[in-house]
Amino acid sequence: MLDTHGPQGIPGSRPRGMVNMKKTIIRTALEGLYFTGMHHWMRPVVGGVGCILMLHHVRPPRNDAFQPNRLLEITPVFFESLLRRLKRRRIDVISLDEMHRRFVERDFGRRFVCITFDDGYKDNLRWAHPLLQQYEMPYTLYIPTSFPDRLGELWWVALEQVVARNTRIGLTVNGEEKFFDARSTREKRELYDAIYGYLRSMKTEQEVRRLIRDLCATYHVDIPAICEDECMDWQEIAQMADDPLVTIGAHTVSHPMLKKVPSDEAVRAEMEQSRAVIEAALGKRPEHLAYPVGDPTSAGPREFNIAAELGFKTAVTTRPGVLFKAHGDHLMALPRISVNGEFQQQRYLKVLMSGAGTALWNGFRRVNAA
Numbered sequence: 001m002l003d004t005h006g007p008q009g010i011p012g013s014r015p016r017g018m019v020n021m022k023k024t025i026i027r028t029a030l031e032g033l034y035f036t037g038m039h040h041w042m043r044p045v046v047g048g049v050g051c052i053l054m055l056h057h058v059r060p061p062r063n064d065a066f067q068p069n070r071l072l073e074i075t076p077v078f079f080e081s082l083l084r085r086l087k088r089r090r091i092d093v094i095s096l097d098e099m100h101r102r103f104v105e106r107d108f109g110r111r112f113v114c115i116t117f118d119d120g121y122k123d124n125l126r127w128a129h130p131l132l133q134q135y136e137m138p139y140t141l142y143i144p145t146s147f148p149d150r151l152g153e154l155w156w157v158a159l160e161q162v163v164a165r166n167t168r169i170g171l172t173v174n175g176e177e178k179f180f181d182a183r184s185t186r187e188k189r190e191l192y193d194a195i196y197g198y199l200r201s202m203k204t205e206q207e208v209r210r211l212i213r214d215l216c217a218t219y220h221v222d223i224p225a226i227c228e229d230e231c232m233d234w235q236e237i238a239q240m241a242d243d244p245l246v247t248i249g250a251h252t253v254s255h256p257m258l259k260k261v262p263s264d265e266a267v268r269a270e271m272e273q274s275r276a277v278i279e280a281a282l283g284k285r286p287e288h289l290a291y292p293v294g295d296p297t298s299a300g301p302r303e304f305n306i307a308a309e310l311g312f313k314t315a316v317t318t319r320p321g322v323l324f325k326a327h328g329d330h331l332m333a334l335p336r337i338s339v340n341g342e343f344q345q346q347r348y349l350k351v352l353m354s355g356a357g358t359a360l361w362n363g364f365r366r367v368n369a370a
Helices: 016-036 038-044 075-086 096-105 120-135 155-165 185-201 205-218 224-228 234-241 264-282 301-309 325-329 346-353 356-361
Strands: 050-057 113-118 138-145 167-173 176-181 246-250 286-291 312-318 334-338
Touching: 038 234, 050 167, 075 346, 096 113, 096 176, 096 246, 096 325, 113 334, 120 234, 138 224, 138 234, 138 264, 138 286, 155 185, 155 205, 155 224, 155 264, 167 185, 167 286, 176 185, 176 325, 205 224, 205 312, 234 264, 246 264, 264 301, 301 312, 312 356, 325 356, 334 346, 346 356
Parallel strands: 050 113, 050 334, 113 138, 138 246, 246 286, 286 312, 312 334
Antiparallel strands: 167 176
């Protein structure tokens, strides 16, 4: 047994300074584009025909110093200010079905925005839904069916709870047991980032889940309870689905990083069974899909092809970008704009939705479906 005090011995980990530096670089770029007015000048060239916004949680801010998943949540106040701005600017806020129609019919006369939520959290019903009803804006909920079934593993939240509740954490790395300090908020942040990076570097989803289950068993974190506390049940989802503003989309069964699932058949089953369960529960077959995690390490050409073979109208990634006419040929690999809790400023969203910020991020490449 090796006794150590920092997370440097964890493979795949990134120093906390690198994480902070990335945030600083992004924030500086967004500030620069906004205050120079460059996003206005660039919009006619890089603004595309519209964009899809991606959200997770909408809820009042928490006071905890340790919040490694804060990027996934925004406040109701910030969310309403976004909706108010969209309404004031008379931007077409449309459903995914309407977006699909516009791509198929090449109807690009007006720019549009689609609003999407991943995972089906309870706060979507309590805080986001009433605001969207008030502003009469359609939106989509992507549901991983194991979450309302209370069988899901929100492993990123489970890891947060393991680190938050303990001052010293043991981890088996390359067959060797190591212990890491997690006393201060800084140590907790560094350790969370390191373990998270280690999990994301693993080759298979099975390895990720095995390590999380071991940590939760050792440190008494109840994974099913997280699902029950955080996610809507089928009755609550049905309540939202009854609203004509709401589209329910598929988000697989178990929320795996599909690219880490070796079997094509297993990937197909995750997508197809998710759609079948939602249809059985709600009486309507989902026609739109979101890939869990959704970055290039989690969804790629194999997943795009399988989604197309299964007949989905559209499928969204988390790759950053606005939509261009050319995306009509890549409807299974659509980018989104993350409404990120670390950047809750309307000026940042203005830059991102103008296409300027993501154009720089993507090296001015309009479509990234590889």
